[in-house]
Amino acid sequence: MLNLLRAERLKLQGGRKFWLVVGLVIILPIFQLLNSLSKNHYQGGLTLQVDQVVNGASAVLMSLKSNLLILLLFCAFISFYIGEEFETGTIRNPLSLGTSRLKFYLTKLAVALGLTALTVIVVTGMSMVGYGLVFGFGKMAGVTSYGVYFWLVLVTLFSLLAAGVAVYVAISFMTQKIGSALIWSFVYTIGMGLVPGVFQKINGLESVTWWFTESYLFYVNFTRPQVLDLVPKMLLVSWLTILIASLIGYQWFKRSDIK
Amino acid sequence: MTETILKIQDLVKQYAGRTVIDHVSLEIKRGMIYGLIGENGAGKSTIMRLIMGLTHYDQGQITLFGQHDELGLQAGRRKIGQSIETPALYPELTARQNMAVQAANAGVGESEVTDLLRQMGLSDTGKKLVKNFSLGMRQRLAIAQTLISHPELLILDEPINGLDPAGIIEIRTIIQRLASEQGITVLISSHILDELSQVATDYGILHHGQLIQELSQAELAEKTRRYVDLVVDDAKQAVVVLDQMAITDYTVSDAHRLQIFAAVSVPELTRQLVAADIAVERIGMTNQKLEDYFMSVTEG
Known part of the structure; x- marks a missing residue:
């Protein structure tokens, strides 16, 4: 698997898609900072619940604030990153050298999750520095131990985003085409933002809403310290989603014929 | 007795109820250049994909280097280089980068990349991206890629498809050189039959998914x-x-x-x-x- 990871590194470094994603990930916090500055100029101040990120301390929530942008960015990147292997036929190269499909799948998943972690780190780090310099580091209201809050929120947000990315990986392996993967990943992202809310309106099924990772990204207020009580459930839902999506994606891939 | 490198027995593959490979059996011994002949859709590429484990078969058995269990087949495939259908390359990478990726896939070093590129006449491509290569250059790079893992069997699917006469001669020379100088066994398909007849030592004629005849170069010479x-x-x-x-x-x-x-x-x-x-x-x-x-x- 280390050999495959070495191959992935070479592919990512040599290709343009990776650098495009890196560029966008770097631009994202700068864009959000400029946006906040603009709001600050016209409205006189930022409100924590509305803006989520108002200073250096709350910048840990930048990947939450930008979650839809990050998910859509990865939706496109993963569709190309994996779909291209099928469309150019390059997937035949490692597989025909005796590499098992499980190893191939896990390598792609590991790279995708690694890039998600990198994105969360870069976005959070740059935002903390940028917002800290412009608006001051400040603090999170009601949070007694910022260190604990920071790490738990960071890991949780990574896990929630990683769940979405794992689904994109599964979809790409199932569709084996860039176009189809893009469409279905987009449908999934939008659908998971809307569908879970439906359960809220059905008596007895309200709790189902909270078995979808995007419900937490879209509807939970992370600026309150009470969010830490939800961390175990959020981690469970996230990693369960990653596990189920990967099992389905891998089984589909294992049974499929490679053209 | 010459070692059997690849043995296919009673292989059947169906797509959506349609039989595309119909009880095919064939045997390739070390040193052969086995030409698989057939019109488009006869099943040549499918057989190659079945050998490489890219496609699952419904019936029959494939034996590679004497092994037919899953682990043995995986180990056998490490001794095979393939270029099935179109050259499988990363268009946004250079020739050298493509070679490096394949070396990583194979778990081997990059020390031979320069030599292989030279052998295939691609050493001067520099930073030119593969997407800007001619088809002949891509075919040669695809063959160079297959050689990075020191294969004992080379599977080449339509390697001269779409090439101009000079490109065809180049590929033919490369295949003959690999067979004679490095002792590599070759399974090659082409629908440019007269070209194939200049390279192959043995032939299998595939028609509607069935192997209807096998013959050696001497038998073909007799018949033609x-x-x-x-x-x-x-x-x-x-x-x-x-x-x-x-x-x-x-x-x-x-x-x-x-x-x-x-x-x-x-x-x-x-x-x-x-x-x-x-x-x-x-x-x-x-x-x-x-x-x-x-x-x-x-x-x-």
Whole structure:
């Protein structure tokens, strides 16, 4: 698997898609900072619940604030990153050298999750520095131990985003085409933002809403310290989603014929 | 006894209820250049994908280097280099970067990349991206890629497809060199049959998913040797003349047509036939090509 990871590194470094994603990930916090500055100029101040990120301390929530942008960015990147292997036929190269499909799948998943972690780190780090310099580091209201809050929120947000990315990986392996993967990943992202809310309106099924990772990204207020009580459930839902999506994606891939 | 590298027994593959590989059995021994012949859709690429484990088969058995269990097949595939259908390359990478990726896939170092690129005439491509390569360059790079893992068997699917005459000669030379200098066994498919006949040592004719005939180069030469194609009004009368001339190596196709394989003087034969009052409609030397033979086998 280390050999495959070495191959992935070479592919990512040599290709343009990776650098495009890196560029966008770097631009994202700068864009959000400029946006906040603009709001600050016209409205006189930022409100924590509305803006989520108002200073250096709350910048840990930048990947939450930008979650839809990050998910859509990865939706496109993963569709190309994996779909291209099928469309150019390059997937035949490692597989025909005796590499098992499980190893191939896990390598792609590991790279995708690694890039998600990198994105969360870069976005959070740059935002903390940028917002800290412009608006001051400040603090999170009601949070007694910022260190604990920071790490738990960071890991949780990574896990929630990683769940979405794992689904994109599964979809790409199932569709084996860039176009189809893009469409279905987009449908999934939008659908998971809307569908879970439906359960809220059905008596007895309200709790189902909270078995979808995007419900937490879209509807939970992370600026309150009470969010830490939800961390175990959020981690469970996230990693369960990653596990189920990967099992389905891998089984589909294992049974499929490679053209 | 020559080692059997690849053995396929009773292989069946179906797509949506349609049988695309129909009980195919074949055997490739070390040193062979096995040409798989067939029209488009005959199942050549499918057989290659089945060998490489890219496609699952419904029935039968594949044995690679004497192993047929899953682990043995995986180990066997590490000794195979393949270029199936189009050259599988990363268009946004350079030739060297593509080679480095394949070296990583194979778990080998990059020390031979420079030499392989030189062997394939690609050492001066520098920073040129593969998407800007000609088809011939891509084919050569795909072959170079297959060699990075030191394969004992090379599977090449239509490697001369779409190439100009110079490109075809280049690829043919490379394949012959790999076989003769490095002792690599080759399974090659092409629908440019006369080109294939210049490379292969053995042939398998695939038609509608069935392997309808296997023959060696010597057997093919026998079947496609030069002969006098003779069309007359009465073949029986012509046979009498041939007997009188002590010509014995001939076949009678129908009531009017004969093929004479023995060395014979065409003017003398014509004179004798006319003297016997036989109307000669056509007489001339013909060299049956692999293409003609393939057509006669598949249409017959």
